[in-house]
Amino acid sequence: MNNTLLRNPHLDGDSFFWQAGPTGVLLVHGFTATTAEVRLLGRYLHERGYTVAGPLLPGHGTTPEDMNRRRWQDWTGAVEQAYGQIAARCERVFIGGESMGAVLALYAASEHPEAAGILLYAPALLLPASRMWPIRLLAPFVPYVNKPVNPPRASDARWQGYSVNPLRGVAQLNQLQREARRRLPRIHQPVLVVQGRLDQTIDPRSGEVILRETASTDKELRWLEQSPHCIILDQEWEPASELALRFIERV
Numbered sequence: 001m002n003n004t005l006l007r008n009p010h011l012d013g014d015s016f017f018w019q020a021g022p023t024g025v026l027l028v029h030g031f032t033a034t035t036a037e038v039r040l041l042g043r044y045l046h047e048r049g050y051t052v053a054g055p056l057l058p059g060h061g062t063t064p065e066d067m068n069r070r071r072w073q074d075w076t077g078a079v080e081q082a083y084g085q086i087a088a089r090c091e092r093v094f095i096g097g098e099s100m101g102a103v104l105a106l107y108a109a110s111e112h113p114e115a116a117g118i119l120l121y122a123p124a125l126l127l128p129a130s131r132m133w134p135i136r137l138l139a140p141f142v143p144y145v146n147k148p149v150n151p152p153r154a155s156d157a158r159w160q161g162y163s164v165n166p167l168r169g170v171a172q173l174n175q176l177q178r179e180a181r182r183r184l185p186r187i188h189q190p191v192l193v194v195q196g197r198l199d200q201t202i203d204p205r206s207g208e209v210i211l212r213e214t215a216s217t218d219k220e221l222r223w224l225e226q227s228p229h230c231i232i233l234d235q236e237w238e239p240a241s242e243l244a245l246r247f248i249e250r251v
Helices: 036-046 064-068 072-087 100-111 129-138 167-186 206-213 237-250
Strands: 016-018 023-028 051-054 092-098 117-121 144-146 164-166 191-196 219-224
Touching (some): 016 036, 023 072, 036 051, 036 092, 064 164, 072 092, 072 100, 072 167, 092 100, 100 167, 117 237, 164 167, 167 206, 191 206, 191 237, 206 219, 219 237
Parallel strands (some): 023 051, 023 092, 092 117, 117 191, 191 219
Antiparallel strands (some): 016 051, 144 164
16 A cells, blocks of 8 residues: 555555354454554454454545545445455354444444444544534545644554544544434444543543443443553553453353
């Protein structure tokens, strides 16, 4: 990928499908990221006998301009296609994701009541208002803005994606958030939400809203005290992965 705005271009961020046992896990990456974001968790589950798939979403891993040409329905469509592929090979399928990927997992779960359960890491259902109003102001005039500079983290070397936020893409993310929240009462599957206590990217109330507004009877919210937004790439990625494994085995 020849893109100077892509962090860690040497990492593998393409779509993947790793065949194993009869239980499948579909993992969806977040906004501006690539499948590098879900590969550590994916490998962890695959090594323990699960079939794992991770689609690269349209507009990701290319250029911010490409992202700005996409609509949220392109992302839900890609997840739907990936779900069909893994469901055709597995007896049961869990749907999971991080950040926007978790929002897309909620949307997919609302479309597929037969899905076995939902794994939500740092779900970007709500974003802080302080981050959103400047973006809405600039979106009609500026294609993208630099992301905030954060202190160095263990996840920095493992994350692949744009170093900027494509503003028309952010507007599509907002529409996806509204549609996914509207669908929460349709969701009856078991739900695991994992959030990082140090996450400054999403509104921390996101998990509480999901637990309150879904129709699931089996749902839990777990906090990881040393984790920022990229939970499944940072220093607590193994405890985060273990939470997924225990949830899948229990369900």
